[in-house]
Amino acid sequence: MxxxxxxxxxxxxxxxxxxxxxxxxxxxQIKDRQAREHAEIGGDPIRITLPDGAVKQGKRWMTTPMDIAKEIKSSSRLIAQVNGRLWDMTRPLEEDDCALKLLGFDSKxxxxxxxxxxxxxxxxxxxxxxxxxxxxxxxxxxxxxxxxxxxxxxxxxxxxxxxxxxxxxxxxxxxxxxxxxxxxxxxxxxxxxxxxxxxxxxxxxxxxxxxxxxxxxxxxxxxxxxxxxxxxxxxxxxxxxxxxxxxxxxxxxxxxxxxxxxxxxxxxxxxxxxxxxxxxxxxKCDHRILGESQKLFFFDPLSPGSRHFLPHGTKIKNKLFSFLRQQYRDRGYQEVESPNVYNMKIWETSGHAANYKDNMFVFEIDKEEFGRSTKRSLVLSQ
Ligand SMILES: [Zn+2]
CATH class of the missing domain: 3.30.980.10 (Threonyl-trna Synthetase; Chain A, domain 2)
Known part of the structure; x- marks a missing residue:
């Protein structure tokens, strides 16, 4: 970059x-036109029910959630929920009766x-x-x-x-x-x-x-x-x-x-x-920085995302794998190995593509997408 x-x-x-x-x-131009249209059809009385059961009166196509927030002095004024649907605080209410919830930054x-x-x-x-x-x-x-x-x-x-x-x-x-x-x-x-x-x-x-x-x-x-x-x-x-x-x-x-x-x-x-x-x-706790500063491994631009393990890093990695292998054996598992790269179809099935595709190493071969898992997986079968 x-x-x-x-x-x-x-x-x-x-x-x-x-x-x-x-x-x-x-x-x-369109805003003015729509305001005139709303004024023509608006004004009928509506009932607005709050989460505590209180009912407020309003006017269809005129009253907004912000009007109600001001009336009840609510500090939750970022967004409203009208009959379960998210609704701009300044957008007029359109239905005869509605359930209204006011939401602030403390809500998702x-x-x-x-x-x-x-x-x-x-x-x-x-x-x-x-x-x-x-x-x-x-x-x-x-x-x-x-x-x-x-x-x-x-x-x-x-x-x-x-x-x-x-x-x-x-x-x-x-x-x-x-x-x-x-x-x-x-x-x-x-x-x-x-x-x-x-x-x-x-x-x-x-x-x-x-x-x-x-x-x-x-x-x-x-x-x-x-x-x-x-x-x-x-x-x-x-x-x-x-x-x-x-x-x-x-x-x-x-x-x-x-x-x-x-x-x-x-x-x-x-x-x-x-x-x-x-x-x-x-x-400060980023393993990529810690690993390089402690000379355990390094990254090279020619192989982005794949680390080169140095002697101490390799020792630690092997020790961890030995420990894992022993634990798996103790529990009656046998070791197998799976490929590093799969057609994207498998990542779509697994849900990885929908959730993590931005962070996956994805490339195209013969007009089909392939993706690499973030690490080599040690898969064992019983
Ligand atoms: Zn937007």
């Missing part, structure tokens, strides 16, 4: 401005929504600073408590020296208290909105003709997304850009090479500090 990078990459300002203005004009749904929403702001910062073409299918939250946004930068490769600018821009967007606003559009309208971005056009083109497509606006940024999101960016008080890496469009090596930027966010700076301390502590 980094051979073609430049921290001074400048976006095409005129292009960015034209595209941004066009999308905002497009968004606002609240955390995921805050991180997902933050991924949009990371995208906004990337587009604004580098004029890149954003191309995550839906901004993604990963299992390791962080999120990312993929983008195409022509021939630019990002590295750590770019992260400061991205972080500053994102922090500016968070502080601007940008609301998340939603419109529903047809497939043709979505294609028109993102005509300048071939990646989004590719995604939209594959959707069924009658698919309900939602677009979200946050500040000057408009993105294709199913939602839901936090009400506005002020709910994020702490954000950090973590790292940049490379990826491929749709995970395919024969498609465009993308840059992936990871970030993390929290509703307060104390939690960000705890997160950063935890990451720093984990790094």
């Amino acid at each position: 980094g051979k073609k990078s430049s921290a001074a990459v400048a976006p095409d300002e005129a292009y960015l401005e034209a595209v941004t203005e066009k999308r905002i004009r497009f968004f606002e 749904e609240g955390r995921d929504t805050l991180w997902h929403s933050s991924a949009h702001i990371l995208g906004q910062a990337l587009e604004s600073v580098y004029g890149c073409k954003l191309c995550s299918i839906w901004p993604c939250t990963k299992t390791k408590e962080r999120f990312y946004y993929d983008a195409y930068y022509n021939d630019v490769t990002l590295n750590d020296s770019h992260l400061g600018r991205i972080q500053d821009k994102a922090l500016e967007c968070f502080a601007a208290r940008q609301p998340f606003e939603c419109i529903e559009v047809s497939k043709a309208e979505a294609l028109e909105c993102f005509a300048e971005n071939k990646f989004k056009v590719e995604i939209i083109s594959e959707l069924p003709e009658d698919e309900g497509i939602t677009l979200y606006r946050c500040g000057s940024f408009i993105d294709l997304c199913r939602g839901p999101h936090i009400p506005n960016t002020s709910f994020v008080k702490a954000f950090a850009c973590l790292e940049a890496s490379s990826s491929y469009w749709r995970g395919k090596e024969n498609r465009e090479s993308l840059q992936r930027v990871y970030g993390i966010s929290f509703p307060d700076s104390k939690r960000l500090k705890e997160y950063q301390d935890m990451i720093a502590a984990a790094k």
